Amino acid sequence: MLFVPQQVVVQKNSPRGVHFRRAGPRQRVYFEPEDVKACIVTCGGLCPGLNTVIRELVCGLSHMYNVNDVFGIQNGYKGFYSSNYLPMTPKSVNDIHKRGGTVLGSSRGGHDTHKIVDNIQDRGINQVYIIGGDGTQKGAYEIFKEIRRRGLKVAVAGIPKTIDNDIAVIDKSFGFDTAVEEAQRAIDAAHVEASSAENGIGLVKLMGRYSGFIAMYATLASRDVDCCLIPESPFYLEGEGGLFEYIERRLKENNHMVIVVAEGAGQDLIAKSIPVADQLDASGNKLLLDVGLWLTHKIKDHCKSKKMEMTIKYIDPTYMIRAIPSNASDNVYCTLLAHSAIHGAMAGYSFTVGMVNGRHAYIPFHRVTSTRNKVKITDRMWARLLSSTNQPSFLSKEDIMEAREAERLANRLPVPASSSEHTKKHSASVLSNGEK
Numbered sequence: 001m002l003f004v005p006q007q008v009v010v011q012k013n014s015p016r017g018v019h020f021r022r023a024g025p026r027q028r029v030y031f032e033p034e035d036v037k038a039c040i041v042t043c044g045g046l047c048p049g050l051n052t053v054i055r056e057l058v059c060g061l062s063h064m065y066n067v068n069d070v071f072g073i074q075n076g077y078k079g080f081y082s083s084n085y086l087p088m089t090p091k092s093v094n095d096i097h098k099r100g101g102t103v104l105g106s107s108r109g110g111h112d113t114h115k116i117v118d119n120i121q122d123r124g125i126n127q128v129y130i131i132g133g134d135g136t137q138k139g140a141y142e143i144f145k146e147i148r149r150r151g152l153k154v155a156v157a158g159i160p161k162t163i164d165n166d167i168a169v170i171d172k173s174f175g176f177d178t179a180v181e182e183a184q185r186a187i188d189a190a191h192v193e194a195s196s197a198e199n200g201i202g203l204v205k206l207m208g209r210y211s212g213f214i215a216m217y218a219t220l221a222s223r224d225v226d227c228c229l230i231p232e233s234p235f236y237l238e239g240e241g242g243l244f245e246y247i248e249r250r251l252k253e254n255n256h257m258v259i260v261v262a263e264g265a266g267q268d269l270i271a272k273s274i275p276v277a278d279q280l281d282a283s284g285n286k287l288l289l290d291v292g293l294w295l296t297h298k299i300k301d302h303c304k305s306k307k308m309e310m311t312i313k314y315i316d317p318t319y320m321i322r323a324i325p326s327n328a329s330d331n332v333y334c335t336l337l338a339h340s341a342i343h344g345a346m347a348g349y350s351f352t353v354g355m356v357n358g359r360h361a362y363i364p365f366h367r368v369t370s371t372r373n374k375v376k377i378t379d380r381m382w383a384r385l386l387s388s389t390n391q392p393s394f395l396s397k398e399d400i401m402e403a404r405e406a407e408r409l410a411n412r413l414p415v416p417a418s419s420s421e422h423t424k425k426h427s428a429s430v431l432s433n434g435e436k
Contacts, residue, residue: 030348056338064361141365205292208262
């Protein structure tokens with residue numbers, strides 16, 4: 001069996017110092033097609049494109065390598081404990097990409113490494129395709145380590161999935177484009193509601209537990225949004241330069257406004273006003289308080305204290321944007337991810353697959369789970385958003401310097417001689433390993 005190198009360091013202190021193996025077909029394969037027994041599992045929350053990835057894994061194994069023994073593990077990692085695996089053929093998955101969700105079902109938690117590997121070993125599985133977010137990929141890494149410890153000839157291929165687009169290293173996760181596109185419907189509705197009322201406010205809450213990519217890109221795509229609030233950019237309500245002051249000014253200027261808020265934004269402010277004990281879901285994620293409802297009540301109370309007549313409409317399309325089929329661009333991306341995963345597994349690699357700097361690559365599991373991808377508020381994309389909405393940054397000079405220092409430490413870069421050097425980004429790049 002082959003293992004994807006953990007890293008190949010070319011220049012230790014360079015932001016482009018880490019390189020990964022290029023994805024794609026190899027000259028030789030490790031597994032004989034007739035000996036392959038593959039299984040596919042989906043874990044965690046739903047995301048547009050799950051069924052497309054499943055379909056292309058089944059069809060790709062069959063059409064490219066003549067592999068016929070492919071099984072679906074139902075309802076996440078818990079399905080490994082079941083006695084029934086779902087046989088999958090190109091015919092049975094022919095049109096599943098036209099549906100949202102996952103035909104295999106999904107769940108959070110239920111991960112017992114030893115039981116899962118016991119089941120893989122007992123059933124003679126030698127290729128495991130695991131589709132899921134950072135928690136799922138951590139589980140895949142544990143499975144891979146246990147398989148390696150036992151000396152089993154099993155390839156583990158992870159396909160990262162998160163609608164929040166917060167998985168580290170990779171350019172983007174599948175389903176993100178579809179989510180941004182669908183979020184436009186909610187923003188359009190909020191704009192219609194707000195513009196049809198005197199001092200109307202449309203408030204839209206979008207997904208984004210730790211990272212505000214959906215909110216940021218949906219705002220940039222819409223051009224109807226007046227304020228975007230994300231977890232990476234702290235904001236405050238009262239006082240000069242605060243959110244309330246901006247709302248008052250915007251309503252006087254335009255008579256209406258649209259606010260987009262990511263679900264993870266403002267959690268520190270909510271915790272101060274509504275003290276509650278931290279609770280975790282089955283995946284170990286902190287349960288968030290509803291920032292949309294909280295912000296709605298706060299805005300109402302402020303306007304009432306100022307004797308301002310105002311109408312606010314709160315729209316929460318959270319589950320609508322993740323339960324739909326993937327759009328054309330995501331369908332293509334899902335196909336490429338699935339095919340890259342197949343080629344790597346057939347070559348005997350164990351890895352997570354993803355696109356890095358525009359090229360598909362095989363990435364060690366720990367690289368995509370060690371950190372989280374976040375919006376850089378010192379980057380040009382966030383500056384473009386501020387220019388689009390004309391909102392205040394809610395940041396002091398000290399906040400910006402702290403953000404830059406945190407970014408520098410995260411990338412392990414030397415102290416820059418000038419601020420212009422901070423435009424360098426991306427901690428990883430891809431070079432071909434000579435195989436086409």
